[in-house]
Amino acid sequence: MPEDGIDLKARDDIMRFQEMEHLLGLFLDLGVTKVRITGGEPFVRKGLPEFLIKINQYEKLESINLTTNAYFTEDAVQLFQKIKMDSINISLDSLNREVFYKITRRDDFEKVWSNIKKFLLTDLTVKLNMVVIKGINDNEIVDFAELAKNSKVEIRFIEQMPFNGGHFSNDILSAEEIILILQNAYPSMMEFFKMSSTARIFEIPGFKGRLGIIAGHSRTFCSTCSRLRLTPEGILKICLYDHGSVNLKDMLRSGRSDQEIKTAIKDAVSKRAKDGFESEQRTLQKIHFSKNKLSMAQIGG
Ligand code: SF4
Structure with a gap:
C-alpha cells in the first residue's frame, strides 16, 4: 500500500456483479475454465459471497480461486468449503x-x-504469498518456510515487481537468491517438477507443506502463461x-453485442507480446514505469 494511499474509484467506474457475470459467461464460451478473484481486496466488496x-453453478467453470489479505475473512471458511474453491492465496508479507x-499501513497483524x-x-x-522486499522482510524467509513444517500450506516467495505505487527500486532479491537462502537453511530441499506452473515448487523431507518461488520480476515462466486479467474497471490486460x-x-x-x-x-489475445519484457517495453512507450503510481493494492496480483 503506497504511503499516500490509492485513488478510490467511483462506484459507477467499476464493474457491477451482473457485468462480471456476463463477461465471465463470454470468457467461458471462449474456452476459459479457471477463474481467480483478486481485487484490490475482494472482500471489501459487498455481495462477494x-x-x-x-x-x-456455471458448469464450464472448473475451478474458482481467490486471493485475499485475510482481513475480512472471519466467516469465509464455510463459504469456501461450500463452493468448488480450488485454492485460496493469502497475501502476507511479514510475521x-x-x-x-510498515508494509500494509494497518496495525492488524493479530x-x-x-x-x-x-x-x-x-x-x-x-x-x-510473501513478496520478498530487500531490507524489509528478507530476514523472514526461513521463518515463513518453517510454517510449512507442520501445515499443508504452500509458502510462495514472490520477487518484488514494480507495482508499489511508484517507489520501486531495481535492487530486488531475485528468485535465484531466494532459492539460495532456502537451500542454505534446508540442504535436503528438492525441486518438485510441475508443468505449467508459474511457481518453482520445492519440497523439504519431513515437511507437510511445500515452498514455491515466483519469479514475477525475472519473468522466467512467460512461455507457460495463459492468463488474462480483467481489472475492476473492466479493462482487459x-x-x-x-x-x-x-x-x-x-x-x-x-450496447455492443456478445x-x-x-x-x-x-x-487482444492475438496481439499478445511474446513475454512480460516485451509487454513492459510496449507500456514504457506510453508511460514511464518509475512514474507509474499503480500499486498491487489496485491490481490484486
Ligand atoms: S506473460 Fe506477463 S503475466 Fe504472464 S507470466 Fe509473463 S509477465 Fe507474468
Missing part, C-alpha cells in the same frame, strides 16, 4: 507486527493471523506488465 455462490504495519489460522485448520488448499487492451465494461454498457465483445477479446 453471493457472487461466488452464483458463479459456482512481525511492526513490519506488517487479526489477519487469526483469520489465516482458521484456513490452515481446514482441508482447503491454502497458499501464503493480456499481461501483468501491459497497460490494458480494451475496456469490456464500456463495450457492454454501450459477438463483438468476444471478437475484441480474441483480437
Whole structure:
C-alpha cells in the first residue's frame, strides 16, 4: 500500500456483479475454465459471497480461486468449503507486527493471523504469498518456510515487481537468491517438477507443506502463461506488465453485442507480446514505469 494511499474509484467506474457475470459467461464460451478473484481486496466488496455462490453453478467453470489479505475473512471458511474453491492465496508479507504495519499501513497483524489460522485448520488448499522486499522482510524467509513444517500450506516467495505505487527500486532479491537462502537453511530441499506452473515448487523431507518461488520480476515462466486479467474497471490486460487492451465494461454498457465483445477479446489475445519484457517495453512507450503510481493494492496480483 503506497504511503499516500490509492485513488478510490467511483462506484459507477467499476464493474457491477451482473457485468462480471456476463463477461465471465463470454470468457467461458471462449474456452476459459479457471477463474481467480483478486481485487484490490475482494472482500471489501459487498455481495462477494453471493457472487461466488452464483458463479459456482456455471458448469464450464472448473475451478474458482481467490486471493485475499485475510482481513475480512472471519466467516469465509464455510463459504469456501461450500463452493468448488480450488485454492485460496493469502497475501502476507511479514510475521512481525511492526513490519506488517510498515508494509500494509494497518496495525492488524493479530487479526489477519487469526483469520489465516482458521484456513490452515481446514482441508482447503491454502497458499501464503510473501513478496520478498530487500531490507524489509528478507530476514523472514526461513521463518515463513518453517510454517510449512507442520501445515499443508504452500509458502510462495514472490520477487518484488514494480507495482508499489511508484517507489520501486531495481535492487530486488531475485528468485535465484531466494532459492539460495532456502537451500542454505534446508540442504535436503528438492525441486518438485510441475508443468505449467508459474511457481518453482520445492519440497523439504519431513515437511507437510511445500515452498514455491515466483519469479514475477525475472519473468522466467512467460512461455507457460495463459492468463488474462480483467481489472475492476473492466479493462482487459493480456499481461501483468501491459497497460490494458480494451475496456469490456464500456463495450457492454454501450450496447455492443456478445459477438463483438468476444471478437475484441480474441483480437487482444492475438496481439499478445511474446513475454512480460516485451509487454513492459510496449507500456514504457506510453508511460514511464518509475512514474507509474499503480500499486498491487489496485491490481490484486
Ligand atoms: S506473460 Fe506477463 S503475466 Fe504472464 S507470466 Fe509473463 S509477465 Fe507474468
